[in-house]
Amino acid sequence: MDKMQEIVALQKKFFQTNATKEVNFRIAQLKKLESLLRENEDFLHEAIYKDFKKSAFENYTTEISLLYHDIKEAVKKISKWSKKKRVRTNLVNLPAKSYIIPEPLGVSLIIGAWNYPYQLSIAPAIAAIAAGNTVILKPSELPINTSKAMAKLINENFDPNFFRVVEGGVPETTALLNQDFDKIFFTGSVSVGKIVYQAAAKNLIPVTLELGGKSPAIITENCDLKITVKRLIWGKFLNAGQTCIAPDYVVVHKSVKNKFLELAKKEIEESKFLVEEDNYVQIINDANVARLIALIDADKVYTGGKYNTDTRIIEPTILTDVTFEDNVMKDEIFGPILPVIEYEDLDAIIAKIKEMPKPLSCYVFTKDKEYKQKVLNQISFGGGAVNDTVMHISNSNMGFGGVGDSGIGAYHGEYGFKAFSHYKGILDKPTWIEPNLKYYPHTKSKLKWIKRLIG
Known part of the structure; x- marks a missing residue:
């Protein structure tokens, strides 16, 4: 043995x-x-x-x-x-x-x-x-x-x-x-x-x-953009993005995209990820550092993009003008890189997300009840939140798990x-009575009574 x-x-x-x-x-x-x-x-x-x-x-x-x-x-x-x-x-x-x-x-x-x-x-x-x-x-x-x-x-x-x-x-x-x-x-x-x-x-x-999987965050045109950015940036760059339920990518409505990017950059700066000591974690090993660096398209970096391979640190990075065909959208990122995809039609973007493997989480930021219900009812995912990220894991009254x-x-x-x-399952029967209907010999009379009882 x-x-x-x-x-x-x-x-x-x-x-x-x-x-x-x-x-x-x-x-x-x-x-x-x-x-x-x-x-x-x-x-x-x-x-x-x-x-x-x-x-x-x-x-x-x-x-x-x-x-x-x-x-x-x-x-x-x-x-x-x-x-x-x-x-x-x-x-x-x-x-x-x-x-x-x-x-x-x-x-x-x-x-x-x-x-x-x-x-x-x-x-x-x-x-x-x-x-x-x-x-x-x-x-x-x-x-x-x-x-x-x-x-x-x-x-x-x-x-x-x-x-x-x-x-x-x-x-x-x-x-x-x-x-x-x-x-x-x-x-x-x-x-x-x-x-x-x-x-x-x-x-x-x-x-x-x-x-895990590529968990989307959907930002509609009528969300509270300031609190949306604050909660999303925290959830994404917590643990340097090495979180299975982190927002993997953002789809943001065209009308608020530029404002979203401005606020996101400001929020990263104010969070002082790389300024305050012990405010940001390393990437787990050299192999993952190399994998993540390969996903950073320098032409699409809106903010961040720098890294130090010796210390295994990659700056919180936002990529803009991203499409679903880009390399960064092929697999779960699992790191501090946030691709931003612009959309105009919510139905079309939901249809695109549904073509992908079912994600562990999904987040929708909106004040519109119809938008909220549309996302929650049409996209299959493990669990998620409306107007927040990650925090659903802290409620043990809800089961945490994936699908697909x-x-x-x-x-x-x-x-x-x-x-x-x-x-x-246990059936616990007394012995003081025993109907005879189920026992042999089978008769037409017994079948008649069984049909009456069962239907």
């Missing part, structure tokens, strides 16, 4: 003890995790700063605070989420009771992403633990210091048969995907998501895929609990 097989086998053995099915056990483990995070905040801040200069401010607001929220919500609501739920019994089965029992799937594999390495690794683990599963967590190897930090905190403080971090790159991930898990949860690119899905299919393993190329399944709050659970 190789290392990965042994790790999974030991977790399967532990799961079969039924320890994780006890609600008090789950709550205790989550509280322990929260304490570890709080006691080691500075350690976590230092690790992520070493990886790509993410400040304590951004690390807390965009990662750690969300984990605290998830833990507190789960601890408060696990008992409710875990209860069996009575449902109506249909006429054919009366007299009887019917109910649904949530049960954990078993041993779960969680493969995290590099752009928000704590949040996108630990948040799914919180959901898995809340639902009563054991967890093998494989963080992204790109931010090596955060990977090591999570491995240290979790592996030194939790029973590895219950919760374990496995570090490594492609070989380790491939070895894990060859194992027979009860659930796989992956966050990352569409291309790798397809590999994960294919690997899971071999053993019919249920999966949740949190992917942008993902399969959802999580956050109870949606995360459901992602790692099976809902077992």
Whole structure:
């Protein structure tokens, strides 16, 4: 038995003890995790700063605070989420009771992403633990210091048969995907998501895929342009654009395009991304720096466009006069480059967006209810916002997930609990009565009564 097989086998053995099915056990483990995070905040801040200069401010607001929220919500609501739920019994089965029992799937594999390495690794683990599963967590190897930090905190403080971090790159991930898990949860690119899905299919393993895509922001002629720009620039250049739900590109009505560009440039300047210390993060590695630089068409730069390959910094950059045929519009940008496309007819631009793969997010900025409903009803996407960007992820009452190329399944709050659970339907019948209609021998009289009852 190789290392990965042994790790999974030991977790399967532990799961079969039924320890994780006890609600008090789950709550205790989550509280322990929260304490570890709080006691080691500075350690976590230092690790992520070493990886790509993410400040304590951004690390807390965009990662750690969300984990605290998830833990507190789960601890408060696990008992409710875990209860069996009575449902109506249909006429054919009366007299009887019917109910649904949530049960954990078993041993779960969680493969995290590099752009928000704590949040996108630990948040799914919180959901898995809340639902009563054991967890093998494989963080992204790109931010090596955060990977090591999570491995240290979790592996030194939790029973590895219950919760374990496995570090490594492609070989380790491939070895894990060859194992027979009860659930796989992956966050990352569409291309790798397809590999994960294919690997899971071999053993019919249920999966949740949190992917990405080119998320549009539609700016109509009657929006509040000032607040639109403020919210959009923040959402786009947060984490230097390395956010799966960042506005990937903007389509702006011709009548307000020039004013939008002026305000956007001013907002970038006032945000002082590159002036204030720790106000902007690095691109994760040299390969991504080179990829992003290749997308900057110097002839279309409205503002920004400069970069430093030594420090892995690319200025917040706006490209104008962009078309859907440009290179920057072929794949998700995942960096601080914002293409701006002009439009005149909303119906035509909606039709163009619908020709593309379904995005993870979509944003519409407008005061017009008809425009809003048209965008929300006609464009298929994972989730989004009206007159805002990114912040929908902070509401755990809404499931977060993609559709089509942008993902399969959802999580956050109870949606995360459901992602790692099976809902077992039970019909509970008494024995003091037993109608004879369904039993042999079949007769015309019985069929007549069955038709009366069923219709």
